[in-house]
Amino acid sequence: MTIRAVVKGVGHYLPERVVPNSEFEARVDTTDEWIRSRSGIERRHFAAEGETTSEMGAKAAQAALDDAGLTPGQIDALIVATSTPDLTFPSAASMVQDKIGMRQGFAFDVQAVCAGFVYALANANALILSGQAKRVIVIGAETFSRILDWEDRATCVLFGDGAGALVLEAAEGTGTTADRGILATDLNSDGSYRDLLYVDGGVSTTGTSGRLRMQGNQVFRHAVEKLAATAHAALEKVGLSGEDVDWIVPHQANLRIITATAQRMQVPMDRVVVTVQDHGNTSAASIPLALSVGKARGQIKEGDLIVTEAIGGGLAWGSVVVRW
Template structure:
């Protein structure tokens, strides 16, 4: 593996003001707070306003990072936004962020790796900086999943929320953050979680949803619980770490019960696991940075801590990273 020359130096986050609680959902579909908490661990989600879109959330997340860390982004030379819910097919959310902050000489692209998007974005940033191609990259994960959620479908509408998180990755050969990475995919499972676009057929199978999120939660759950523990072993081996060295495990916050199962099978202590699912729901590419941001604010996550991030989701795709926390 190419020796890292990159450090994660700052993090920010933003969630919309509107809350959608389990009690609210009880009045919308046939469900209950007890049923939702028992099966998902979720208690509320944040919901973007009618005229609030992914770009707005991403811009606010970057601004929170600037305000809290005193960093500046005018010299950023690349912007990567991980999202499955861009404002438009094009222009990209990354270009909207670039414009909002007046960044003059930056490449900009949107990345779609669903719930693994933020970890893929960090992985790409590390590679671009460590290779010498770039020196300062803005990585953002942002979603407005409420806009593509079918609130008539009680199996999915209880799950998803909106939010964004941003991180700054900079050239720093003396104190690099990135220790190891593992990536992979299984396209044969694509039909288990999807949103239709130009095509409504996959592998000769007609798809439903009409542009809304469709998920076979049972199949995604089984895949994640089967796959993640083994890939964590591979990741730790590549990073030359033992499980005892890991201070915090940060998986994608899809479902608290799924996280508990992954921790049990991977032998990762649940009490050393960071998640955002309880108060934000499943925010896809935003779930990991939201968990990190809250842990920093609560002074649980500190500089020098060893952290394992693991994103996984639609595609099916995944990306795990081992880091020394540098922000």
């Protein structure tokens, strides 16, 4: 008997405030055309004053539970991928656990920046395969608008806020790639690249939250190379290739990165779920947001083979192959 971590439900939440590119023109030296041409982003959502990462995560989690037809009392574990938690501690996950009324099990955060959701999925899969949990909610939630440098036109226009969530449940499979559920994962990191993308503050350094810093050209180069490589590595673990993929659901950082990665994987863009134009880069929230929107659009259907891949500060990168 083979146990698989099967997707039972998906959901997302976006803050009410929509910020078009034109809103930045009065703040920094930029234009709508400049932002679109370099990133593909047209608009993003920003959290309201006082709206927190855990609040958004809880709303996405509840949407995923509703989609799965489950209650918080049926969940064994809850994982939140985030780089922008409400507080230094306790974890955002424990706050989400409280907000949705989950009074049993355990909750913890995963921090791998934009790759956080992929890392969280891999951890949830391991919990299910080891028998430590039968049902796990995996959430990506971010309020990146709180760590942006509003004088840096190269970065402040790229990011947005939001949350997405999946509910995974243990199910018996045949042990073949025809099984529904997570089929393979691939995780990587290399701390020698930390200066390419980081926040210049922290508890043990400045005692402040800091602001985001990025060497965009270098991140772009590493992203295209490493995202295609990790996707191929995960597929090869189960004897599959790009030709077998129904949908790539990538980290929504930059349309040029998404397009270049798909080309390297030899997957046409009409088999790539793209939401970056509407959400911007929501870091760990971007993949579950795209999965939820992709399902709502009617793109993602039961039985589809999906590859998700992401790269973020660290550098940390990875991918997951899942049959929906």
